[in-house]
Amino acid sequence: MSVHADTATPGPPAPTPATPGAPASSRPSARRRRLTPGRFGVHAFLMAVSLGFLAPLLLAAYASLRPYDETAERGYFSLPDRLSFDYYRQAFTDSGMTKYFVNTLLIAVPGVLLALFLASFVAFAVARLRMRGSIVLLMLFTAGNLLPQQVIITPLYVLFNRIPLPYWMSDSMTMYDSYWAVVAVQVGFQMGFCVFVLANFMRTLPIEILEAAIVDGAGVWAQYWRITLPLCRPALAALGTLQFTWMYNDFLWALVFISDGDKLPVTSALNNLRGQFFTDYNLLAAGSIIVALPTIIVFLLLQRHFIAGLTLGSSKG
Numbered sequence: 001m002s003v004h005a006d007t008a009t010p011g012p013p014a015p016t017p018a019t020p021g022a023p024a025s026s027r028p029s030a031r032r033r034r035l036t037p038g039r040f041g042v043h044a045f046l047m048a049v050s051l052g053f054l055a056p057l058l059l060a061a062y063a064s065l066r067p068y069d070e071t072a073e074r075g076y077f078s079l080p081d082r083l084s085f086d087y088y089r090q091a092f093t094d095s096g097m098t099k100y101f102v103n104t105l106l107i108a109v110p111g112v113l114l115a116l117f118l119a120s121f122v123a124f125a126v127a128r129l130r131m132r133g134s135i136v137l138l139m140l141f142t143a144g145n146l147l148p149q150q151v152i153i154t155p156l157y158v159l160f161n162r163i164p165l166p167y168w169m170s171d172s173m174t175m176y177d178s179y180w181a182v183v184a185v186q187v188g189f190q191m192g193f194c195v196f197v198l199a200n201f202m203r204t205l206p207i208e209i210l211e212a213a214i215v216d217g218a219g220v221w222a223q224y225w226r227i228t229l230p231l232c233r234p235a236l237a238a239l240g241t242l243q244f245t246w247m248y249n250d251f252l253w254a255l256v257f258i259s260d261g262d263k264l265p266v267t268s269a270l271n272n273l274r275g276q277f278f279t280d281y282n283l284l285a286a287g288s289i290i291v292a293l294p295t296i297i298v299f300l301l302l303q304r305h306f307i308a309g310l311t312l313g314s315s316k317g
């Protein structure tokens with residue numbers, strides 16, 4: 001007795017009908033959303049807001065490529081005769097930006113690393129260790145963000161002039177007129193925000209992971225360094241991007257606590273492009289674009305982690 005198999009080539013499997021209880025993301029109809037007037041209005045509004053925020057940057061980039069005489073005669077919203085990058089070369093060389101870039105990195109990079117490192121310590125203690133007063137401690141760090149920074153400029157100025165440092169740390173022999181003063185202020189004022197974000201993120205991590213580590217004999221340091229901190233990578237990347245942008249763009253604290261012009265950050269380099277009697281605003285626009293490039297590069301490098309850190313906790317499951 002022989003069995004005759006059907007030799008016809010089987011066709012593609014029929015699509016499985018959507019189950020009534022299936023999530024909307026798995027239904028074929030949910031993948032293609034119709035463009036309703038409401039959705040069109042939302043997208044149009046978001047595009048308008050985005051262009052509103054980008055307009056000053058685009059105008060500065062456009063002006064930096066044109067000669068000042070041309071814009072002075074025709075206006076900034078006229079068509080150009082020629083475009084060139086001459087202003088960028090002039091802005092970079094005339095302002096001595098290389099030195100100021102190094103000064104900024106000496107402030108921003110240690111400041112970001114110290115702020116995230118110390119804030120993760122406090123956040124881990126508040127979120128994971130069973131200690132009394134953890135909620136009060138978190139409230140104190142959060143309340144520090146409500147204090148206007150400018151109100152303690154004078155006390156900090158007096159304090160930093162009285163804190164001695166060895167010569168290899170500060171040529172002024174005090175904390176004043178050194179990078180340490182600016183880094184300390186940046187870390188101190190950014191700690192509250194970092195602790196608040198990291199503590200709330202650590203609370204969302206499954207407690208079973210730490211319980212399994214404790215059963216395996218992991219101590220507090222191993223729970224923090226080897227288990228919790230790697231899981232906080234998206235949040236740390238998002239915070240690191242924000243902190244670098246804030247510390248990089250800050251000029252107030254460096255202006256107050258640094259008197260030596262050779263130690264000032266890159267934001268001060270723009271003042272070197274201003275003339276005593278005349279200011280070429282197209283040259284100043286080119287310098288502003290150059291100053292803003294590092295923050296744009298940092299965001300592009302950490303974009304994936306930054307977006308992941310912002311969207312964590314937006315959905316469950």
